[in-house]
Amino acid sequence: MNALPGVYHAEGQRIVPAELRNGHRVYRGALQGRPQAGQLNQVLDKQLHPIRLPEQGVLLTDHLATLLQVRPGDSLQIHLLEGRRQQLTLPVVGLVTEFVGVGVYLDLDYLARQLQENPLINVALLAVEREVDTDLYERLERMPGVLGVTLRSRSISAFNDLMDESILVFTLFSMLLAGLIAFAVAYNNARVAFAERGRELASLRVLGYTRLETAYLLLGELFLLTLLALLPGFALGALLSWLLTLGMQTDIYRVPLILTPSTFATAAVVVVLATVLSALVIWGKLMRLDMVSALKAAE
Numbered sequence: 001m002n003a004l005p006g007v008y009h010a011e012g013q014r015i016v017p018a019e020l021r022n023g024h025r026v027y028r029g030a031l032q033g034r035p036q037a038g039q040l041n042q043v044l045d046k047q048l049h050p051i052r053l054p055e056q057g058v059l060l061t062d063h064l065a066t067l068l069q070v071r072p073g074d075s076l077q078i079h080l081l082e083g084r085r086q087q088l089t090l091p092v093v094g095l096v097t098e099f100v101g102v103g104v105y106l107d108l109d110y111l112a113r114q115l116q117e118n119p120l121i122n123v124a125l126l127a128v129e130r131e132v133d134t135d136l137y138e139r140l141e142r143m144p145g146v147l148g149v150t151l152r153s154r155s156i157s158a159f160n161d162l163m164d165e166s167i168l169v170f171t172l173f174s175m176l177l178a179g180l181i182a183f184a185v186a187y188n189n190a191r192v193a194f195a196e197r198g199r200e201l202a203s204l205r206v207l208g209y210t211r212l213e214t215a216y217l218l219l220g221e222l223f224l225l226t227l228l229a230l231l232p233g234f235a236l237g238a239l240l241s242w243l244l245t246l247g248m249q250t251d252i253y254r255v256p257l258i259l260t261p262s263t264f265a266t267a268a269v270v271v272v273l274a275t276v277l278s279a280l281v282i283w284g285k286l287m288r289l290d291m292v293s294a295l296k297a298a299e
Contacts, residue, residue, distance in 0.1 A: 007128050007136070011040050012121030014108055021077040022068040029064070031078065031104050033111035040125040043105050046097050053107045057093035063254060064102040065095050076104075080115075088114055099254045100159070167255065175270075182274035190222050190282045215286050219279045226275045233271070234264050 014033035019026060034041065034053060042050045043059060053059065058076065060068075070076060070092050078088040090106070112119040128136055140149045238259055245257045 007126050009040070009127040011035060011038050011125045012108075013038075013041070013123040013125065014111055014119075014121050015123055016083075016111070016115075017081040018104075019079040019081060020064075020068060020104065021079065022070050022074070025068045027064065027067055027102075028081075029102060029104060031058070031080075031106060031111060033106055033108040035108050038125075040127060043096055051094075051096060053105060054093040054110075055107060056110060057091040057106070059094050059096055059105040060092055061098045061102045062095045063098075063249060063251070064104070065092070067102075071095070083115070086115065090114070099256060100252070102251055178267075179270050179274065182271050183277055186222070186226065186271070186275045187278035187281060189225065190219070190278045193218060193221065194282055194285060215283055218286070219282065222279060222282075223275060226271060230268055230271065234267070237267060 012035070014031075016031045016033070017028075018031050019028050034043075036053055043053065045051050051059070060070065060076075065071060068076070072092055072094050074092050075089050076092055078090060080086050080088065096105070108121075109119055126136075140146050241259070242257055245255050248255050
């Protein structure tokens with residue numbers, strides 16, 4: 001592969017389809033044998049540092065370990081689905097966190113020893129010059145021994161399109177609905193308070209209170225309740241977000257829960273703006289308050 005024009009680095013991998021078992025739990029996936037010194041497709045930890053593959057045993061993505069209910073130190077029964085279809089029992093050495101797909105990673109030479117064969121590869125990773133990647137793609141497509149070719153740039157573009165069509169659209173509608181609900185709740189509280197205190201507000205106006213002073217009493221209570229509700233709202237929102245991320249975990253991708261100060265600040269701004277809009281609507285009602293009708297209203 002290094003002899004191809006534009007290729008300046010190449011690595012080989014071995015992917016073997018297999019059925020993974022732990023007791024009655026079964027998952028059909030693949031073993032991914034990778035070279036120890038691989039650079040083009042590495043297993044990374046949470047800090048994005050490369051993880052050295054164990055000389056013996058396998059690494060599992062944490063989502064797959066959860067599905068199979070295994071942890072480091074356990075043994076994993078593996079039924080290979082190609083070749084001689086051997087039955088293997090390999091130790092689980094560690095877990096890795098990944099948010100796209102699931103995998104079982106092991107050293108390429110260790111995989112060959114378990115299969116009792118010489119090291120073989122069925123996947124080639126190529127680092128190529130950007131200006132020749134399209135021409136090389138077409139050349140590889142015409143080779144009879146090549147089953148398929150994937151460009152990294154196209155894979156990234158397809159993933160971004162998937163996120164735009166699903167996660168980002170879902171997030172946009174969620175924010176709009178959240179804003180509408182916040183306004184509805186704030187306005188409902190203000191409207192109920194205004195309806196319950198209409199007689200008292202009219203009495204205060206008759207006693208000489210100005211519109212601004214009566215509005216301060218009613219709307220001040222609204223803003224005070226809003227501020228007191230922010231902290232419990234933050235806690236409840238964090239809990240609901242955590243439950244939502246749990247429900248969105250699939251074999252294809254997982255969405256991590258990341259809460260930053262800006263997240264809570266945005267939520268607080270949305271709630272305060274909804275309260276301000278509600279207060280403006282109630283302010284208009286206060287300006288049009290009919291004192292005589294309010295005082296004649298039955299308790």
